[in-house]
Amino acid sequence: MTVAQAVVAYLSRQYTVDSIAGQDYRERLIPGIFGIFGHGNVAGVGQALKQYQQLDPSIMPYYQGRNEQALAHQAVGYARHTRRRATFAVSTSIGPGSSNLLTGAALATANRLPVLLLPSDSFATRAADPVLQQLEQPYAYDITVNDAFRPLSKFFDRVSRPEQLFSALHNGLRVLTDPAETGAVVISLPQDVQAEALEVPEEFLADREWRIRRPDADDEDIRRAADLIRAAKRPFIIAGGGVLYAYAHEELAEFVRLTGIPVGNTQAGVGVLPWDHQSSLGAVGSTGTTAANALAADADLIIGIGTRYQDFTTASRTAFKNPDVKFININVAPLDAYKHGSSLPIVADARKALVKLNRALGGYRVGADLEEQVAAEKQRWDATVDAAFETRASPLSSQNEIIGATYRAMAARDVVVCAAGSLPGDLHKMWRVRDPFGYHVEYAYSCMGYEIPGGLGVKRAVLAEAARGGVDRDVVVMVGDGSYLMMHTELVTAVAERIKLIVVLIQNHGYASIGSLSESLGSQRFGTRYRSLDDDQHSFDEGDILPVDLALNAESLGVKVFRIDPGEKAIDELEQAVRDAKAAPERGGPILIHVESDPLLDAPSSESWWDVPVSQVSELESTRQAYETYAGHKKRQRKLLG
Template identity: 80%
Template sequence: MTVAQAVVKFLANQFTVDRIGTEDYRERLIPGMFGIFGHGNVAGVGQALKQYQVADPALMPYYPGRNEQAQVHQSVGYARHTRRRAAFAVSTSIGPGATNLLTGAALATTNRLPVLLLPSDAFATRAADPVLQQLERPDAYDVTVNDAFRPVSRFFDRVSRPEQLYSALYNGLRVLTDPAETGAVTISLPQDVQAEALDVPVEFLAEREWRIRRPEPEEEDIRRAAAAIRTAQRPLIIAGGGVHYAFAVEELARFAELTGIPVANTQAGVGVLPWDHALSLGAVGSTGTTAANALAAQADLIIGIGTRYEDFTTASRTAFQNPNVRFINVNVAALDAYKLGAAVPIVADARKALVKLNQALSGYRVGAELDREVAAEKKRWNSTVDEAFDVRNSPLPSQNEIIGAVNRAMDVRDVVVCAAGSLPGDLHKMWRVRDPFGYHVEYAYSCMGYEIPGGLGVKRAVLTETARGAADRNVVVLVGDGSYLMMHTELVTAVAERIKLIVVLIQNHGYASIGALSESLGSQRFGTQYRALDTEHHTFDDGERLPVDLAANAESLGVKVIRIVPGKEMVADLEAGIKSAKAAPEEGGPILIHIESDPLLDAPSSESWWDVPVAQTSELESTRSAFKTYTEHKARQRPHL
């Protein structure tokens, strides 16, 4: 068989196995393959997929996408919803087809989510040299554009000879299934090698199981952590995505309820506790709740579980103001366990560590004073959100009102998907979630354009769940006009496959998030509005609004569109539109709901900060004033290791 045929058949026979408590799991590791074909892969991977489609359609299902980057986003959305137990492969041609994957690869690796990338490459034999779309470098002739994948992949290899295929795939899948190492796995396949014949050993094509490693904590680490917790007066848990990936939400709830320690969450950790749980403080950090940030400021012990402590979580290292604060970090990756100079790093699976901590802390509980403070801060923040969600419609609704309407219209098991702009921060602090799978916001890379393809990936995972007998979920994408314009092409994929993806498109005529940030930094929303060029002053800030009709754009792609007409009933009409979309048949294809908003109405303050430098000297008074505020915040930064 050819190298490409061997790749496809090998991937079809790989399985993930896992055990959570007494529950065993075994499913296909690579449930399907995305691909866009060009001269680099049409006779290689493309031929192999077609051959197996004819012989055995279930062997490796193929899905055509409309953009290579978007195909990676689909795979990432699928991988996150399946808790990193499965990932799609993506095949591309050489040149631009390959480099279109780079942003997706960086997103996957930054989010620690698995995806298998199979970009084609120039001729290994150099028989045709330089081939169309080949990069030539006079100083390094063995370098191709695919070498750009090295810094954004967790694993990279190039199969320059057919015999190298075995070690490339084995080692690539080893990284793909490792919770501490996973991310983008890139295996570069020269176009001539893909089509070469190879005598493949039978054992290479046999079924193989990849067990997800869930390491136990060291007993001494648990003992030291328990001792530190028992002596703390104001402990706080910060729960991240690692809690979800370890299937540790029930054990976390048990830990919090046993000890009385309140829980704040990162973006990836939303849903670890229901929003109205007595010990759930909600989001922490720059886009956090005032409740979580008030407790974080005074905490003398932070227990980080499955978090990588990015700058939004730590409010650029201003969140923790107690001079005696210490950190206990539980993480499957040593890189994260040792962050912030952890007093006790626990390199272990989050669930297994929590089980041990619950045993070690039997009989311990925080004081009643902390209980009262948690309740008071939660009440204050909940009232703030209630007010933000209150319907005013004057003359256009705020993004807060829109988020509130969408939240009310969705059921407990439904999933909201978002990624970039002002929406993720507003969702982080205000979205009220009760289901661990109900919130999917890509914020490690915060990639504009992720929303629709990522949401489609989530929906594919939901359809797989439903096929196994699980109750259905609706997937609702929230996206601004800026992100929509960056990558809406996978709506065509949803139309082709008749997949019901619900998209709420918020039209605010620009980049609301960066506009607000720009204004706060003294740059007066420069370059953040969609307006016509004023040629006299060469500015895009003061011209007429562009006559862009994004609802008509979606309709032209075959999407059913619900337009929310400006007026007094916009928010009520939005709720009705979402309920109508949810009631539509699953095979009816995607539905987009278009609504305009007022971009100048901000979300409630988190009473926190994010470090974005301001020009130290400027002729603009607005910038000079912003720099004065910046230096005041900067003085509160803590030199955590």
């Protein structure tokens, strides 16, 4: 068979095996391949997929796409919803087809999420040289566009000879299924090598199982952690995505029930506890709740579980104000366990570590004064969100109202998807998650344009889950106009496959998040409005609003659209539109709801900070004032967390 045929056959026989609390799971690691064909892969992977499709479509289903970056985002969305047990492969042509994947590779690696990228490459033999779209460097002729993947990937290999395929795939999938090392796995396939024939050993094409490694915690580490917790007066848990990937949310709930320790969560950790759990204080850090941030500020012990301590989580190292605070970091990845000079790094699976901690802490519980503060702070923040959801703005609605209306219309099992702009911060603070799978915000890379393709990947995972008898869910993408314009073309993919993806498009005529940030930094929202050019000032800040109709744009792609007109009834109509979209037939295709908002109406404050440098000298008075504020925050910034 050819190299490409061997790739497809091999991937069709790979399975992940997992064991959680004595229950075993087995599913296909690569359930399908996304691809856009060009001269680099049409005769290789394209031919192989067509051949197997005719033999048996279930061997390796092929899915069409409109943009290579978006295909990587779909795979990542699928991987996250399946808790990293499965992902898609992506095949591209050489040159721009391959380099379009670079952003997707960076996003996957930043999020610690698996995706298998198979970019085509220039001729290995150089028989045709330089081939169309080949990159030539005079100092190193062996460099191709695909070398750009090296710093963005957790694994990279180039199959320059057919027999290299065996080790390339085996080692690539080893990394793909490693919870501590996973991310983008890139196997570069020169276009001539893809079409070459080779003898393939039977054992290479046999079914192979990849058991997800879940390392146990060292007993001595658990003993030391228990001692630190027993000595603490004001412990606080920061729960990250690692809790969800380890299926540790039930064990965390038991840990909290026994000890009374309050919990704040990162973006990836939303869903570790239901929002109304008595110990759940919601988001922590720069986009956090005042409740979680108040407890984090006074904590004398932070127990980080499955978090990578991104700067939003630590409020750029200003969230923890107790000078004697210590840190226990439980993480499957040593990089994250040791981060920021942790007092006690524990390299372990989150669930297994919590099982041992629950045994080691028998009888321990926090003081009544801490539990009373948790209840009071939680009540204060819940009232703040209630007010934000209920306040009616006119003529344009606030984003707070829009989030509230969307939330009320969705079921507890449904999934909200977002990635960039002001929405992720507002959702992190205010979204009242009721299901561990109900919140999907990509915030490690916060990639504009992720929302629709990522949401489509989530929906594919939901459909696969439902087909196996699991929970059926609606997937609702919330996206601003700026991010929509970056990458909305996978709506056509949803139309072609008749996939019901619900999109709430918030039109605020610009970049609301960066506009607000720009204003706070003294830059007066420069370059963040969608306006016509003022030729005299060469400015886009004060011109007329652009006559762009994004609802009509979606309709032109074959999407069913609900338009919500501005006014007093907008929020009620939006809520009903989401309900109507949920009631639509499952195979009816995507639905978009278009609503306008006022970008100047902010969400409730987190009473926190994020370090974005301000010009030290300026002729703008607004910038000088912003720098004074910035300098004050910098004085509170810790060098290490410790």
